[in-house]
Amino acid sequence: xxxxxxxxxxxxxxxxxxxxxxxxxxxxxxxxxxxxxxxxxxxxxxxxxxxxxxxxxxxxxxxxxxxxxxxxxxxxxxxxxxxxxxxxxxxxxxxxxxxxxxxxxxxxxxxxxxxxxxxxxxxxxxxxxxxxxxxxxxxxx
Numbered sequence: 001x002x003x004x005x006x007x008x009x010x011x012x013x014x015x016x017x018x019x020x021x022x023x024x025x026x027x028x029x030x031x032x033x034x035x036x037x038x039x040x041x042x043x044x045x046x047x048x049x050x051x052x053x054x055x056x057x058x059x060x061x062x063x064x065x066x067x068x069x070x071x072x073x074x075x076x077x078x079x080x081x082x083x084x085x086x087x088x089x090x091x092x093x094x095x096x097x098x099x100x101x102x103x104x105x106x107x108x109x110x111x112x113x114x115x116x117x118x119x120x121x122x123x124x125x126x127x128x129x130x131x132x133x134x135x136x137x138x139x140x141x
Contacts, residue, residue, distance in 0.1 A: 018052075018053050019049070019052045019053040020054065020055045020056060021052055023049055023055075023056070025049070026045045026049070026054070028041040028042060029041075031067075032067060032070070033070050033071070036073050036074070037066040037070035038066075041062065041063075041066045044062060044065065044066065044115075048062070048116070048117075051116070053116050053125065058115060061115055062115060064111050065111040065115060065117070068105075068107035068108045069104075071104040072104040075101035075104065078097055079098065079101070082095060083095050
């Protein structure tokens with residue numbers, strides 16, 4: 001008879017470190033599009049390193065996140081409340097930068113989730129995938 005191992009048996013509970021503990025600081029890469037992206041990099045890399053959730057292979061995701069953040073801010077500045085433009089027929093149409101801004105926000109959402117930079121993904125990472133409300137029937141034993 002073969003033994004059946006229960007899923008998750010022996011898995012470390014809580015505090016799942018997915019990063020490289022040896023990394024203490026990461027210099028901003030030259031591919032960042034502007035100073036806002038560099039500030040975003042500095043802030044978020046410190047957060048990820050402090051949580052021990054930054055590994056070198058995450059650099060491309062953090063780069064995409066920071067550039068998307070800078071692009072969103074740049075679109076906001078250029079739009080300055082002007083979300084509509086006049087079409088060739090004289091009617092109103094959505095300003096093209098609104099679509100660029102929306103794409104940047106979508107990229108921020110996706111990459112931020114992968115990096116654990118939003119509340120839901122952070123809670124998932126810290127709980128090891130188990131929600132606080134979820135009970136295991138064997139917890140009392």
